[in-house]
Amino acid sequence: MVGTAARRRAWRRNAFAWLLLLPSLLFLVLFTLYPVAGSLKLSLYQADLGTPQPSYIGLDNYSRMAEDDVFWKVIKNNAWFALGTVPTSILLSLLMALFANKVMRAKGLVRTAFFYPTVVPMIAIGNIWLFIYTPEYGMISRFLEPFGLTGPNWLGTPDLVMWAMIVMILWKEAGYFMVFYLAGLQNISEELYESAKVDGVGAWRVFWRITFPLLMPTTLFVSIIALTNSFKLVDHLWIMTKGGPENASNLLLFYIYETAFSFWDQGMASALTTVMIIFLLLLAALQFFGLDRKIHYR
Amino acid sequence: MMKKIGYGFMYILAAVWLVPLVWTVWTAFRPKRLALSSSFSFDFTLTHFTHVWNSAPFNTYYLNTLIIVAGVFAIQFLTVSLAAFAFARVEFWGKSVVFVLFLAQIMIPADILIFPNYNVLRDLSLLDTKLGIMIPYFASAFGVFLLRQMFKTIPFELDEAARMEGCSLWQVLWRIYIPLSGPAFVSFGLVSVSYHWNNFLWPLIITNSVENRPLTVGLAIFAQSFETGAQWSEVTAATMIVILPLLLGFMLFQRQFMNSFIHSGIK
Numbered sequence: 001m002v003g004t005a006a007r008r009r010a011w012r013r014n015a016f017a018w019l020l021l022l023p024s025l026l027f028l029v030l031f032t033l034y035p036v037a038g039s040l041k042l043s044l045y046q047a048d049l050g051t052p053q054p055s056y057i058g059l060d061n062y063s064r065m066a067e068d069d070v071f072w073k074v075i076k077n078n079a080w081f082a083l084g085t086v087p088t089s090i091l092l093s094l095l096m097a098l099f100a101n102k103v104m105r106a107k108g109l110v111r112t113a114f115f116y117p118t119v120v121p122m123i124a125i126g127n128i129w130l131f132i133y134t135p136e137y138g139m140i141s142r143f144l145e146p147f148g149l150t151g152p153n154w155l156g157t158p159d160l161v162m163w164a165m166i167v168m169i170l171w172k173e174a175g176y177f178m179v180f181y182l183a184g185l186q187n188i189s190e191e192l193y194e195s196a197k198v199d200g201v202g203a204w205r206v207f208w209r210i211t212f213p214l215l216m217p218t219t220l221f222v223s224i225i226a227l228t229n230s231f232k233l234v235d236h237l238w239i240m241t242k243g244g245p246e247n248a249s250n251l252l253l254f255y256i257y258e259t260a261f262s263f264w265d266q267g268m269a270s271a272l273t274t275v276m277i278i279f280l281l282l283l284a285a286l287q288f289f290g291l292d293r294k295i296h297y298r
Numbered sequence: 299m300m301k302k303i304g305y306g307f308m309y310i311l312a313a314v315w316l317v318p319l320v321w322t323v324w325t326a327f328r329p330k331r332l333a334l335s336s337s338f339s340f341d342f343t344l345t346h347f348t349h350v351w352n353s354a355p356f357n358t359y360y361l362n363t364l365i366i367v368a369g370v371f372a373i374q375f376l377t378v379s380l381a382a383f384a385f386a387r388v389e390f391w392g393k394s395v396v397f398v399l400f401l402a403q404i405m406i407p408a409d410i411l412i413f414p415n416y417n418v419l420r421d422l423s424l425l426d427t428k429l430g431i432m433i434p435y436f437a438s439a440f441g442v443f444l445l446r447q448m449f450k451t452i453p454f455e456l457d458e459a460a461r462m463e464g465c466s467l468w469q470v471l472w473r474i475y476i477p478l479s480g481p482a483f484v485s486f487g488l489v490s491v492s493y494h495w496n497n498f499l500w501p502l503i504i505t506n507s508v509e510n511r512p513l514t515v516g517l518a519i520f521a522q523s524f525e526t527g528a529q530w531s532e533v534t535a536a537t538m539i540v541i542l543p544l545l546l547g548f549m550l551f552q553r554q555f556m557n558s559f560i561h562s563g564i565k
Contacts, residue, residue: 017384020380020388023437024442026437027433032403039413128537131534139321179556253409270414273411
């Protein structure tokens with residue numbers, strides 16, 4: 001039997017907890033839940049400059065999207081961008097961490113050198129790298145000049161611009177991922193390495209048999225952040241290429257920005273946002289139901 | 299031998315990583331007539347900085363960014379402390395459902411909801427206001443999870459002792475939990491401040507006046523106002539003005555920054 005006193009205490013505890021959560025919930029509902037629902041709804045409407053009053057058109061926006069060459073271009077670009085940045089930044093950050101963990105001389109400077117791009121805003125990075133890539137005046141061109149070489153127009157050539165972006169993002173992200181690996185390395189017990197040394201196991205085998213497997217959780221974790229970032233990082237496009245030339249550097253989030261705020265096609269912008277949300281939810285599902293379980297119950 | 303080559307390679311890589319920064323600093327301080335010459339000299343000037351500062355309203359941009367960064371963190375401090383306490387120490391009905399709701403913010407960050415959130419802001423009549431820049435970030439699931447972890451490490455005995463003394467749960471939170479969680483608040487603060495100092499797309503979309511623009515948007519508009527290639531000295535000086543505070547902070551408190559960003563992974 002639950003007494004009335006106990007029930008009243010329970011009721012007060014619940015009310016207290018919900019009061020504590022109320023401020024956060026207010027903003028979460030207003031700026032996460034409601035916008036997601038709003039995107040789903042508006043994606044079923046025609047709402048652009050020609051239609052002041054949104055009208056219901058079912059899935060027309062989605063079928064129009066499926067026929068839109070730019071949309072497929074942007075999806076393809078995003079895939080290449082992810083493929084170009086995720087595995088390479090993981091490899092690079094792992095190398096950085098292994099080095100920054102062991103190095104004796106100038107340890108602080110080395111870590112600073114690798115990490116500082118993390119605290120520089122993407123928009124400033126866009127400015128700096130625009131300066132690096134510009135033909136004639138740019139740093140790369142000026143570096144090649146004494147050798148009698150003229151570099152290509154990195155940002156103006158459709159086949160090259162994505163590579164230029166990928167290199168820049170590697171520079172931006174590798175040091176950030178490095179700190180996760182540094183933390184991971186700290187967690188590996190020194191005894192494992194000592195007993196391997198006693199047994200005379202070579203450095204290469206130690207890496208593949210001890211370090212790499214034990215860093216697996218970090219690697220999976222970093223992959224998820226890197227993948228998510230490949231959808232989120234677009235600020236530099238605004239300053240460097242505006243998605244050009246011929247949409248060769250355009251990415252999904254930037255395309256949403258253009259569709260919404262340059263073309264004012266609100267229905268389409270909502271449909272694109274919905275696609276983005278689906279991508280991110282798939283990524284989260286992968287993390288929570290797939291990879292996470294594998295790591296913990298290994 | 300292999301090891302030495304490997305180490306040499308990594309030192310070179312670290313040097314390469316510094317090149318963009320060194321090049322930026324170099325160009326920003328170099329007299330214009332020398333900016334495009336390849337001759338080496340130690341000529342030094344501050345004219346680009348004064349020129350930039352006087353030709354665009356950077357003092358307003360600075361003030362705006364400071365207000366935004368401080369405002370966001372002040373409100374986050376409150377919302378995050380309260381919610382984290384509920385998750386860490388109170389058993390209540392619907393806990394797992396609310397937990398999922400918080401996770402949703404991490405899975406679908408405000409960064410990608412630019413268009414629907416623009417509509418929300420328009421409906422609230424907050425377009426082109428500093429409050430509008432800040433408000434989507436007032437709740438932070440990342441902060442809640444970080445603080446919840448911290449609160450859970452605080453011994454329950456302290457809690458009980460305080461309640462024996464007649465403290466309410468509310469007082470327990472303010473007198474025990476928050477003061478003892480300094481390091482977690484520092485971590486959260488550094489990540490939050492860096493994020494909002496650097497945020498660009500959202501403030502770009504919702505502001506259209508100098509009075510409300512933050513530094514990043516001001517920098518982008520300033521840089522776009524020049525013909526390509528012509529004004530590198532000014533653009534690099536302006537870039538320095540924007541990135542310097544965080545960069546200096548990082549150089550001074552390297553360890554704290556790196557430790558804080560380790561937590562930011564769950565964002």
